[in-house]
Amino acid sequence: KQEVTQIPAALSVPEGENLVLNCSFTDSAIYNLQWFRQDPGKGLTSLLLIQSSQREQTSGRLNASLDKSSGRSTLYIAASQPGDSATYLCAVRGYGGSQGNLIFGKGTKLSVKP
Amino acid sequence: NAGVTQTPKFRILKIGQSMTLQCTQDMNHNYMYWYRQDPGMGLKLIYYSVGAGITDKGEVPNGYNVSRSTTEDFPLRLELAAPSQTSVYFCASSLRITSGNTEAFFGQGTRLTVV
Numbered sequence: 001k002q003e004v005t006q007i008p009a010a011l012s013v014p015e016g017e018n019l020v021l022n023c024s025f026t027d028s029a030i031y032n033l034q035w036f037r038q039d040p041g042k043g044l045t046s047l048l049l050i051q052s053s054q055r056e057q058t059s060g061r062l063n064a065s066l067d068k069s070s071g072r073s074t075l076y077i078a079a080s081q082p083g084d085s086a087t088y089l090c091a092v093r094g095y096g097g098s099q100g101n102l103i104f105g106k107g108t109k110l111s112v113k114p
Numbered sequence: 115n116a117g118v119t120q121t122p123k124f125r126i127l128k129i130g131q132s133m134t135l136q137c138t139q140d141m142n143h144n145y146m147y148w149y150r151q152d153p154g155m156g157l158k159l160i161y162y163s164v165g166a167g168i169t170d171k172g173e174v175p176n177g178y179n180v181s182r183s184t185t186e187d188f189p190l191r192l193e194l195a196a197p198s199q200t201s202v203y204f205c206a207s208s209l210r211i212t213s214g215n216t217e218a219f220f221g222q223g224t225r226l227t228v229v
Binding site: 031032034036041042043044045046049089091093095100101102104105106107 | 145147149154155156157159162164172204206211215216217218219220221222223225
């Protein structure tokens with residue numbers, strides 16, 4: 001059974017710092033991995049999707065990497081801003097049937113202080 | 115630009131009452147999902163559907179039912195509400211794996227309290 005772990009559970013940094021959020025998964029047979037952002041009381045917003053054949057994806061100040069063989073992904077946020085404060089979730093998708101569903105980690109709650 | 119729309123946003127139910135959470139998407143996605151999110155527990159899959167007329171159980175299906183009569187709609191039915199069903203419910207959708215791009219999109223959630 002696929003399990004997804006995110007470390008740390010919470011992170012507080014001063015504005016302007018570069019930071020890395022970690023995501024690990026137990027079964028490397030994934031189709032893709034998706035990073036989401038969730039603001040308090042809101043839904044999930046998709047940030048980046050990495051296919052299993054890709055090593056990284058970039059969007060603005062965000063860069064996500066994937067090392068499928070070691071079961072790890074990282075989300076790098078450059079020059080953090082208070083507006084980046086939110087919970088960040090990663091989810092992996094397997095191949096077909098129930099395995100094709102998204103399995104989520106519990107998230108990392110990020111606080112960026114001015 | 116609607117994406118995935120859920121109604122209602124908030125609801126308070128009494129124990130034993132029933133209700134339907136509505137979910138509709140306008141992206142012509144094959145796959146639709148219902149998740150619940152509890153504090154500290156992450157998102158758990160309740161039911162999913164790979165197309166109209168096809169539904170299947172996820173990790174936590176007890177106490178819920180679904181139907182998928184159209185591509186757009188995927189309602190979640192709660193029968194005999196219990197306090198354990200107090201949670202935030204999210205509906206999501208995506209294309210099928212064979213399409214290549216399976217980016218999932220989520221609704222804004224329904225916050226349900228059972229008292």
